[in-house]
Amino acid sequence: MTVIALKPYEFPLKDAVEKFPAPLVYVGWEDHLMFPAPFCLPLPPDMPFGALAAQVLPGIYGYHPDFAKIDWSHVQWFKSGKPWTPDPSRSLAENGIGHKDLIRFRTPGLEGIAGSCS
Amino acid sequence: MDTPVLKKKLGLKERYAAMTRGLGWDTTYQPMEKVFPYDRYEGIKIHDWDQWVDPFRLTMDAYWKYQGEKEKKLYAVIDAFTQNNAFLGVTDARYVNVLKLFIQGVTPLEYYAHRGFAHVGRHFTGEGARVACQMQSIDELRHYQTETHAISTYNKFFNGMHHTNHWFDRVWYLSVPKSFFEDASTAGPFEFLTAVSFSFEYVLTNLLFVPFMSGAAYNGDMSTVTFGFSAQSDESRHMTLGIECIKFMLEQDPGNVPIVQKWIDKWFWRGYRLLTLVAMMMDYMQPKRVMSWKQAWEMYAEQNGGALFKDLARYGIREPKGWKDACEGKDHISHQAWATFYGFGAAAPFHTWIPREDEMTWLAAHYPDTFDRCYRPRLEYWREQADAGNRFYIKTLPMLCQTCQIPMLFTEPGDATKICARESDYLGNKFHFCSDHCKEIFDDEPQKYVQAWLPVHQIYQGNCFKPGVDPSSEGFDPLAAVLDYYEVSHGRDNLDFEGSEDQRHFAEWRGETSGN
Numbered sequence: 001m002t003v004i005a006l007k008p009y010e011f012p013l014k015d016a017v018e019k020f021p022a023p024l025v026y027v028g029w030e031d032h033l034m035f036p037a038p039f040c041l042p043l044p045p046d047m048p049f050g051a052l053a054a055q056v057l058p059g060i061y062g063y064h065p066d067f068a069k070i071d072w073s074h075v076q077w078f079k080s081g082k083p084w085t086p087d088p089s090r091s092l093a094e095n096g097i098g099h100k101d102l103i104r105f106r107t108p109g110l111e112g113i114a115g116s117c118s
Numbered sequence: 119m120d121t122p123v124l125k126k127k128l129g130l131k132e133r134y135a136a137m138t139r140g141l142g143w144d145t146t147y148q149p150m151e152k153v154f155p156y157d158r159y160e161g162i163k164i165h166d167w168d169q170w171v172d173p174f175r176l177t178m179d180a181y182w183k184y185q186g187e188k189e190k191k192l193y194a195v196i197d198a199f200t201q202n203n204a205f206l207g208v209t210d211a212r213y214v215n216v217l218k219l220f221i222q223g224v225t226p227l228e229y230y231a232h233r234g235f236a237h238v239g240r241h242f243t244g245e246g247a248r249v250a251c252q253m254q255s256i257d258e259l260r261h262y263q264t265e266t267h268a269i270s271t272y273n274k275f276f277n278g279m280h281h282t283n284h285w286f287d288r289v290w291y292l293s294v295p296k297s298f299f300e301d302a303s304t305a306g307p308f309e310f311l312t313a314v315s316f317s318f319e320y321v322l323t324n325l326l327f328v329p330f331m332s333g334a335a336y337n338g339d340m341s342t343v344t345f346g347f348s349a350q351s352d353e354s355r356h357m358t359l360g361i362e363c364i365k366f367m368l369e370q371d372p373g374n375v376p377i378v379q380k381w382i383d384k385w386f387w388r389g390y391r392l393l394t395l396v397a398m399m400m401d402y403m404q405p406k407r408v409m410s411w412k413q414a415w416e417m418y419a420e421q422n423g424g425a426l427f428k429d430l431a432r433y434g435i436r437e438p439k440g441w442k443d444a445c446e447g448k449d450h451i452s453h454q455a456w457a458t459f460y461g462f463g464a465a466a467p468f469h470t471w472i473p474r475e476d477e478m479t480w481l482a483a484h485y486p487d488t489f490d491r492c493y494r495p496r497l498e499y500w501r502e503q504a505d506a507g508n509r510f511y512i513k514t515l516p517m518l519c520q521t522c523q524i525p526m527l528f529t530e531p532g533d534a535t536k537i538c539a540r541e542s543d544y545l546g547n548k549f550h551f552c553s554d555h556c557k558e559i560f561d562d563e564p565q566k567y568v569q570a571w572l573p574v575h576q577i578y579q580g581n582c583f584k585p586g587v588d589p590s591s592e593g594f595d596p597l598a599a600v601l602d603y604y605e606v607s608h609g610r611d612n613l614d615f616e617g618s619e620d621q622r623h624f625a626e627w628r629g630e631t632s633g634n
Binding site: 002003004005006009010011013014015016019020021024026028030031033034035036037038039040041042059060063080081098099100101102112113114116117118 | 155156159160161306454457458461491492493494495496498499500508510512514515516517518525526527529534535536537539541545547548549550563565566568569570571572574575578579580
């Protein structure tokens with residue numbers, strides 16, 4: 001559908017990738033709703049995917065007592081809600097992560113404070 | 119034979135006709151559609167504007183008189199309240215945060231409504247509708263002013279209220295009410311009335327206005343209660359305009375029905391999402407609670423709203439598409455929203471806190487299916503951590519819904535353990551939504567919503583720092599720079615209620631009333 005208007009209705013996208021210092025990536029941790037929503041992060045496309053878990057996520061999720069218990073070799077990843085197997089040694093771009101992609105991870109066996117998914 | 123006596127005064131009906139229909143005229147040296155370009159392009163067909171009836175039959179001359187009387191009474195109470203420092207009588211200084219939310223997020227909407235009704239009042243060709251919109255426009259300006267005056271006494275003593283107009287255009291969560299109204303104001307006049315007069319004023323107002331005003335009464339805030347009384351008769355007129363407008367459109371042409379239904383679907387959902395802030399206020403911010411959000415939803419939405427949509431069924435209107443999901447959310451949204459504000463408590467100019475034990479008991483009793491199972495554990499963990507000096511403050515920015523602009527905090531219908539996320543592709547870009555309904559609103563008019571000023575993205579684009587700030591400099595603190603841009607005073611306007619200046623001052627001033 002299109003906007004019904006009296007005159008041609010054309011405006012630029014507010015959030016095109018070139019407006020940001022780096023493309024945005026949204027990251028969410030399943031079953032840990034103490035972090036109420038996925039986070040929004042500008043991440044360089046040439047950053048190795050493995051650096052996300054090693055360098056970026058600790059600063060964001062480290063407060064949670066489950067974070068230190070994560071076995072990263074068993075983590076399940078999802079991209080746009082579908083199961084997905086990234087290669088940690090390759091870059092975000094090589095793993096197919098583009099501007100405003102949503103990736104989520106599940107940490108089997110860890111279900112938040114007192115198993116409440118908090 | 120008696121000489122006929124000339125009637126000096128017009129009867130109510132005649133006066134109404136003279137003061138509405140009698141004020142209109144058709145243009146002669148410019149075509150009507152050029153002078154009134156907006157009241158046809160949305161596709162709504164009106165065959166006879168004279169069918170429009172204002173059940174209140176209020177005309178401008180009487181309007182000024184009524185409003186003047188109300189002002190006199192209101193300002194007498196506000197003056198007495200101020201002179202007696204009656205703010206010291208509120209239940210607890212936490213209550214003042216309700217007023218902060220109100221003056222930050224609701225009062226500016228009154229001003230937007232004032233402008234919106236002035237605009238549509240100019241652009242309808244039917245005089246009855248024009249006069250009703252004109253009066254509502256003035257009402258809304260009055261509400262903006264009287265709310266500001268009723269709450270101004272608190273601003274002298276408490277933080278978080280000193281810069282609300284500035285914040286409305288900048289602070290992240292205030293983009294939720296702001297974008298709601300900008301979406302409505304940039305639509306055509308009939309959609310505006312469906313959005314504001316019908317969905318908001320008629321269907322949802324009891325869930326917005328009443329909780330704040332009865333909450334004020336429960337918590338000893340006579341200043342705000344009196345404002346509420348003063349606005350009440352205006353509100354009932356606004357509600358009447360809302361239902362009158364919908365019935366008028368539906369009765370004028372069968373082709374209007376699908377257009378109106380689409381708008382009802384959209385604006386019910388947008389209004390419901392906006393009310394998330396009220397839900398959280400009712401369950402967590404009022405020290406003395408009137409009723410739970412869930413109870414309010416059941417009473418005002420499920421019962422009253424259900425009856426309304428049964429009534430509208432004869433025109434071919436069904437309940438809004440998001441209705442069932444909104445009803446399911448009654449057990450969750452207040453808890454999810456408060457937890458979000460608690461986490462982002464460093465970035466918001468009001469205080470947050472962990473509910474006291476007796477308050478958690480109240481919450482568990484009012485939310486027997488969800489509070490203990492889903493929400494109590496995180497609150498207790500945060501309390502433990504705060505007691506140990508490790509209060510939870512999130513420093514990373516959240517992902518927002520492209521349509522309602524709320525952080526993506528809502529869970530899947532039927533599964534409170536999983537965040538609900540939907541996405542659309544448009545012009546090779548991805549857009550994300552908190553729900554099926556926000557996605558549907560976007561998909562219907564993507565050209566409109568790709569322009570959304572999402573606060574998180576604006577911060578990352580570098581548009582929310584003061585001039586001269588260099589985000590690439592060493593040791594750059596983005597949160598501090600954004601708070602500086604907001605003109606939120608760190609450590610005074612934000613952070614936990616526990617240890618705040620508000621808490622300390624209130625305790626001192628209260629103490630002074632009962633001893634030296």
